[in-house]
Amino acid sequence: MDNLTHSLVGLAAAKSGLEKLSPGATTLCVLAANAPDVDVVLLAFTDRWTTLQNHRGITHAIVGVITLSILLPLIFLGVDLLISKLKRRPLRVKFGGLMLASFLATATHPFLDWTNNYGLRPFLPWNSRWFYGDLVFIVDPFIWLLLGSACFLLTTRTRVQKSIWIVIGVVSTLLILFTPRGGNLPYPWLIRGLWIAILIGLIVLYRTQFASLGSRIPRAALVLLVIYWTALGFVHSRALIRAREEAEKMKSTGETISRVVAMPTLANPLGWDCVFETDKASYRFNLKLFNDSPVSRSVRYEKPTGKTEQALEAISSDRRTKIFLGFARFPVVKLADPDCTTQTLVQLADLRYTEPGTSRGNFSLELPVDCTLIGAQASWPAR
Amino acid sequence: MNDSKELESLTAIAEANEHEAGARSLPTVASVRVSPRPYFAFASVIAFLAALLLRSEHDAWALLLIGVAVLVVPVLAFTDRIVFDGVAIRRQSPFFLIWRAVFGRQRKLALADFETVETNAVRTLRRRGAVRYRYRTQISGKGKDFVIASGGESYRRLIRELLPLVHEDKLDTRSRDLRDYLCDPRFVNRKTQLSQLASEDVLDAATTAYRVGGKAAAEVQATPQDIERAHLLRRLGNELRVAGRLREAGEAFRRALNVTPHGAWLIYDFARLLRSQASAQADARLLMRAKAALRLASIRADDDLVLLPLIGESFLECGDARLARLALQKTVDLDSGNYKAHLGLADLALREGKLAHVIHQYREAARVASEQSLARYAKQEGDYYMLLNNDDEYLASELRRISWLQHVTRVRRLAPRVINLGILTALIGSFVDPMVSSIGWSFASSALIVWLLSVALTRLLLNRSKA
Numbered sequence: 042m043d044n045l046t047h048s049l050v051g052l053a054a055a056k057s058g059l060e061k062l063s064p065g066a067t068t069l070c071v072l073a074a075n076a077p078d079v080d081v082v083l084l085a086f087t088d089r090w091t092t093l094q095n096h097r098g099i100t101h102a103i104v105g106v107i108t109l110s111i112l113l114p115l116i117f118l119g120v121d122l123l124i125s126k127l128k129r130r131p132l133r134v135k136f137g138g139l140m141l142a143s144f145l146a147t148a149t150h151p152f153l154d155w156t157n158n159y160g161l162r163p164f165l166p167w168n169s170r171w172f173y174g175d176l177v178f179i180v181d182p183f184i185w186l187l188l189g190s191a192c193f194l195l196t197t198r199t200r201v202q203k204s205i206w207i208v209i210g211v212v213s214t215l216l217i218l219f220t221p222r223g224g225n226l227p228y229p230w231l232i233r234g235l236w237i238a239i240l241i242g243l244i245v246l247y248r249t250q251f252a253s254l255g256s257r258i259p260r261a262a263l264v265l266l267v268i269y270w271t272a273l274g275f276v277h278s279r280a281l282i283r284a285r286e287e288a289e290k291m292k293s294t295g296e297t298i299s300r301v302v303a304m305p306t307l308a309n310p311l312g313w314d315c316v317f318e319t320d321k322a323s324y325r326f327n328l329k330l331f332n333d334s335p336v337s338r339s340v341r342y343e344k345p346t347g348k349t350e351q352a353l354e355a356i357s358s359d360r361r362t363k364i365f366l367g368f369a370r371f372p373v374v375k376l377a378d379p380d381c382t383t384q385t386l387v388q389l390a391d392l393r394y395t396e397p398g399t400s401r402g403n404f405s406l407e408l409p410v411d412c413t414l415i416g417a418q419a420s421w422p423a424r
Numbered sequence: 425m426n427d428s429k430e431l432e433s434l435t436a437i438a439e440a441n442e443h444e445a446g447a448r449s450l451p452t453v454a455s456v457r458v459s460p461r462p463y464f465a466f467a468s469v470i471a472f473l474a475a476l477l478l479r480s481e482h483d484a485w486a487l488l489l490i491g492v493a494v495l496v497v498p499v500l501a502f503t504d505r506i507v508f509d510g511v512a513i514r515r516q517s518p519f520f521l522i523w524r525a526v527f528g529r530q531r532k533l534a535l536a537d538f539e540t541v542e543t544n545a546v547r548t549l550r551r552r553g554a555v556r557y558r559y560r561t562q563i564s565g566k567g568k569d570f571v572i573a574s575g576g577e578s579y580r581r582l583i584r585e586l587l588p589l590v591h592e593d594k595l596d597t598r599s600r601d602l603r604d605y606l607c608d609p610r611f612v613n614r615k616t617q618l619s620q621l622a623s624e625d626v627l628d629a630a631t632t633a634y635r636v637g638g639k640a641a642a643e644v645q646a647t648p649q650d651i652e653r654a655h656l657l658r659r660l661g662n663e664l665r666v667a668g669r670l671r672e673a674g675e676a677f678r679r680a681l682n683v684t685p686h687g688a689w690l691i692y693d694f695a696r697l698l699r700s701q702a703s704a705q706a707d708a709r710l711l712m713r714a715k716a717a718l719r720l721a722s723i724r725a726d727d728d729l730v731l732l733p734l735i736g737e738s739f740l741e742c743g744d745a746r747l748a749r750l751a752l753q754k755t756v757d758l759d760s761g762n763y764k765a766h767l768g769l770a771d772l773a774l775r776e777g778k779l780a781h782v783i784h785q786y787r788e789a790a791r792v793a794s795e796q797s798l799a800r801y802a803k804q805e806g807d808y809y810m811l812l813n814n815d816d817e818y819l820a821s822e823l824r825r826i827s828w829l830q831h832v833t834r835v836r837r838l839a840p841r842v843i844n845l846g847i848l849t850a851l852i853g854s855f856v857d858p859m860v861s862s863i864g865w866s867f868a869s870s871a872l873i874v875w876l877l878s879v880a881l882t883r884l885l886l887n888r889s890k891a
Contacts, residue, residue, distance in 0.1 A: 103866040108873050115877075131817055136828065164862035166476055167850075167869070 042153045043180045045209070047074045049188035050153060051146045053259040056195045059145065062138030065117055069139055073146035076109045077101045077154075093403040094364045101151045102165035110147040114139035153177075156270065158304040158393060160370070171370065176273045178305040182236070184266065185213060190243050191262035195255070197247060210240060232308060276310050276330065277303060283328055284315040287336050296321050302370075303328065304393060316371050316392050320344075323371050325392050340396060342373035349376055352387045356408045365389055365406045373397055381412040450509035454582040455516070459560075459573040463501035467493040472872060506570055508586050511535060513563065513570055531568065535589055539565040539801035543598035547668075547704060555668040555704045561599060565797060580606055591795050592730075593763045597696075597737050605662040612663050619660055621675050646683050654683035658690050665697050670704060673697050688724035688731055691717055692738070699742060715742050722751050729755060733764040745772055761792040767802070779813040782806075808888060821889055829885040832878050839875035843868050 051074025055067040063069075077100040084092045099105045114136060121134045154161050160173040177184070189209070197206050217236050280303035288301050296319035303313040311330045316323065326339035345353050353374055356362050366372055371392035378385040386407045388397035394404040470493040477486035504517035514532035524530050543561045559574035561583070572582065587595065587603035595603065646654070661676035677694045684690055695717035702710035718738055725731045732755040739748035749772050755765035770785035786806030793799035812819045846868025853860030 103863075104869045104873065107870040111874065111877060129817075131820060132824065137831070164859075164866050166480055167865035168858065168862035170862075 042157060042177070042184075044075055044078060045213075046181065046184050046188070047078070047150055047153060049185065049192055050074050050149050052192045052196065053188045053262055054146055054149065055142070056192065056259040057256050057263060058260075059142040062142050063135035064133045065121070066138060066142045069113060069117055070142055070146040073110065073113050073143045074149055076113060076147055077106060077150045079109070089403055090361050090364045093368055097154060097159065097161045099165045101154060101161045102163050104166070106147050106151055107144075110144040111140070113143045113147070158302070158370075169367070173302070173370070175302055175304050176270060176277055178307050180307065182213075182217060182232070182308050183269065186236070186239055187262050187265055187269070188259075189213075190239070191259040193243055194247055194258055214240065273305070273310060277305075277313075280313040280315070280328060280330055283330065284313070284317065287315065287326065287328065288317040288324065291324055291326065291336070291339060292317075292319050293321070314393075318371060323373050323392050325371075325396075340392075342375065342392065342397070345374050348379055349374055349387075352376055352385075352410045355410045356387050359408060361406055362389070362408065365391075365403075368403070369393075377407075383412055384409050385412060386410070450511060453508050453510045454578070454585040455505045455507040456572055456578045456582045457502070457575075458504040458506055458515070458517075459571065460501040460504075463497050463504070467497040469872065469876070470497065472868075476869070506572055506582070508582055510585075513586070515570070533563065533565050533568050533570060535586075536795070537565040537797050538563055538590055538594050539797050540596070541587070541590055541594050541599045542596045543602055545598060554672075555670060555700075557666075557668045559598070559602060561602070565801075577608070580608065591798065593767075593794070593798055597734055597741070600734075601662065601666050601696075605659070605666040607663050607667070609667060612660075612667055612669075615660050616664070616672060619657065619676065621660075621672055621679075650683045654680040654687070654690070657683075658687075658693060661697065662693050665693075665700055670697065670701050674701070686724055688721050688726070688728060691724060692721040692731060692735060695721055696738060699738070711742060715739070715744055715747070718742065719747060722747070722754075727758055729759050729762060732758075733762060733768055736765065736768045740768065740771065745775060748772060760788075763789050763793055763798060763802075766792065770805070774809075779809055782809045783813060818889075825885055825889055829882065832881045832885060836875060836878040836882060839871045839878060842871035843875065846871055 048071050051071040052067070054074070055070035059070055060067045080095050080098060080100045081092070083095055100109065114134075117134055117139055118136055121132055124130075125132045151161055151163060155163075155172060156174040156177040157179045158173055158175045159179060160171040162169050162171055164170065193206050193210075197203050214236065218233055281301065284301050284303045285298075288298055292298060299318050299320060301315065301317040303315045306312040306314055306327075311332075313328045313330070314325065315328050315336075316325045318324075322341050322343045324339065324341050326336040328336055366389075369389070369391035372389060373392050373396070374387060374389050375397040376385055377388055377398065387410050388405070388407050390397040390399065390405040397405065398407075399405060400407075470489050474486045474489035474493065477483075477489065500517060500519060504515070504519070507514055507516045512532050512534040514530060520531055541561065541563050543559055546558045546560065547555045548558050557574070559579075561572045561574075563570045563572070572579065583602050583606050587599060590603075592600075657676045657680035661673045661680060664670075664673035664676060674697060677690070677697055680687075680690055681694065695714050698710055698714035698717055701707070702714055718735055722732065722735045725735060732751050736748045736751035736755065739745075739751060748768065752765045752768040752772070755762050756769065759765075766785045766789035770782045770789065773779075773781035773785060783806050786802045786809065790799045790802035790806060793802055812822060846864045846866075848864070850861045850864030850868060853862075853864050
């Protein structure tokens with residue numbers, strides 16, 4: 042999930058009662074809820090492939106989460122010890138309370154990340170298998186609204202807090218109203234209208250002292266979040282059933298389906314991106330639930346054979362290929378020019394996010410290959 | 425001006441001589457291998473990391489770590505010794521050799537700098553009337569600690585050579601016992617045979633009712649030979665007690681008590697045996713009897729200024745603060761310069777939370793101490809408690825430190841169990857489902873990290889915070 046969602050979850054957890062465990066627990070909860078994303082620091086020192094290899098890696102695994110949840114309170118304690126020495130005042134933080142708050146807040150991070158289709162590897166370093174929840178899109182404005190509303194009502198007291206909330210409100214509203222991604226939303230005008238109406242409603246509630254309900258507000262928000270996930274879980278199961286039916290219709294004669302997944306789309310619980318794999322090819326199509334119209338934007342990529350397979354073999358020892366294939370859930374490959382004479386590009390992509398030849402960050406890879414090398418027999422590398 | 429310069433140069437020469445003497449290694453009088461437990465723990469951590477590296481296909485690194493765990497660490501463990509050269513004890517191992525070469529400092533503590541020598545006994549095995557004791561002697565001084573764990577002839581030799589040279593006031597009661605009564609088991613066996621003590625089988629069937637003191641016994645007139653025999657039996661009883669042969673020790677004391685039922689030292693030693701038995705058998709009645717015997721010993725001790733503080737210490741071990749206070753106070757009343765009695769009274773006052781009394785007793789102990797290290801120790805303790813008494817913030821921080829230390833200790837003890845459980849789950853899981861195995865390994869790894877952190881924290885929290 043995005044870091045705004047993680048922060049809001051941490052803040053809501055703190056306001057639900059964890060803040061009472063120790064002074065500084067609120068800050069700790071927000072930091073702890075984001076702590077596993079400390080792996081992005083790698084981006085500053087290494088290339089994007091190393092980042093891809095390590096993102097949602099050890100820091101999101103059981104080992105990393107437990108370690109981080111211990112380290113953060115220790116850092117807080119150390120800082121407080123230092124301040125207490127300098128200011129000659131007694132120690133304020135309660136270590137036990139901080140530990141508990143840190144553990145709970147840090148644990149929310151891998152859970153939230155698991156709900157996406159990006160996945161995580163909870164058993165690293167012992168087992169590098171990816172696990173995917175496929176429930177919530179990586180950015181979910183509904184969760185922003187739900188938790189953001191609760192946190193806004195309870196934490197808008199000082200000028201600094203008001204300023205922070207104004208910045209968050211303005212940035213998220215701009216994202217939803219004016220960015221191209223916002224334009225891709227289903228029923229964009231309805232969502233934009235709803236968004237503005239809720240923002241106005243929040244300001245009204247803030248003015249009417251609704252915040253006096255205290256910790257009941259974030260608790261209710263967290264309960265609603267669980268209900269939202271449960272509902273998404275139900276819708277996801279329906280989507281999977283529909284996806285299987287569509288896959289049966291879509292596959293070529295003689296193909297056997299090995300796996301089908303339905304992945305969430307931005308702010309649309311009724312729209313799902315589906316990918317399925319057979320022994321001969323990988324397919325992707327868009328599915329709209331409660332709509333009898335045929336599936337849209339279906340694509341098919343054959344498993345590499347012949348020249349494509351040889352080209353893949355030729356680049357299989359490349360570090361980037363290894364990392365990409367370790368990350369990709371539905372790797373597909375094609376040659377830019379199958380009838381090349383000198384050099385061509387081997388185009389790899391993760392069908393979850395993109396297609397070969399379409400450049401999209403780390404989710405696709407293009408590597409040059411000598412056409413003279415495409416001649417030896419090879420096989421699809423085992424995952 | 426000239427005088428001060430001369431004094432400075434003389435001091436410098438003296439320091440240089442002292443340094444030179446320190447650097448010269450004297451021949452070893454006795455040495456004992458350091459407990460290998462930390463090395464085993466280190467080897468286990470390395471082996472765990474090697475397994476992790478093997479799994480992530482870093483075979484060369486894994487092999488290197490396995491080599492370290494299997495070859496290097498055992499060599500280090502085997503060669504790490506505490507050496508006594510007649511003047512000081514020091515750590516001697518390849519690691520400390522490198523340490524000395526790099527930092528120019530040696531881990532060494534001179535006999536004169538010993539402040540306390542404390543021994544803990546851990547029962548490792550219990551069989552009928554006998555128990556197997558593992559002794560752990562901690563020598564402290566000048567902020568350094570040396571821990572010697574019992575095992576074999578080398579330990580006995582070190583104790584035999586070292587402890588008699590240590591000032592009486594630095595030893596606790598168990599260390600005294602070891603100094604006086606720790607013998608080669610064969611030697612104890614031989615003495616037991618010569619004394620014609622009944623075998624353990626016979627003693628098991630016999631009733632263990634003792635009669636200590638009493639008017640009837642007082643009427644018996646013992647010959648000098650009998651008294652000598654009672655003295656030998658008392659010594660044998662103590663040797664058997666230290667060796668963990670409690671039933672036979674009881675029989676030796678019973679015979680000795682038949683001859684000299686009024687001997688205060690004998691009754692005191694017998695009380696200590698009863699306490700050992702009470703502890704081994706978790707018997708409250710025996711503990712009551714031990715206390716009764718100690719009380720009798722304190723009555724018989726009259727003005728024995730060596731025995732009275734020992735009785736006070738033993739009362740403290742039995743958890744009877746009131747009688748301990750009586751014995752220790754009596755000692756101080758008879759001889760206000762008794763260091764051990766002041767230390768005991770300070771301990772008692774600390775249990776009762778009377779910090780002003782603690783400070784007073786430590787101050788008195790520092791005043792009457794006959795050695796510089798003893799005075800230094802008592803002064804340090806007194807200063808520490810005075811700071812606690814005067815500075816509420818410092819008191820709060822120390823209480824917090826101790827509370828954290830307790831929590832961390834609990835975690836440190838729990839973590840190895842979780843590691844073992846995790847590894848067990850992982851091993852069983854590998855036959856059932858790789859997922860279960862991964863969960864096991866993940867929890868074992870997490871617990872290992874927690875354990876390492878808790879070990880580091882324990883080290884930090886053990887030291888008193890500076891004001």
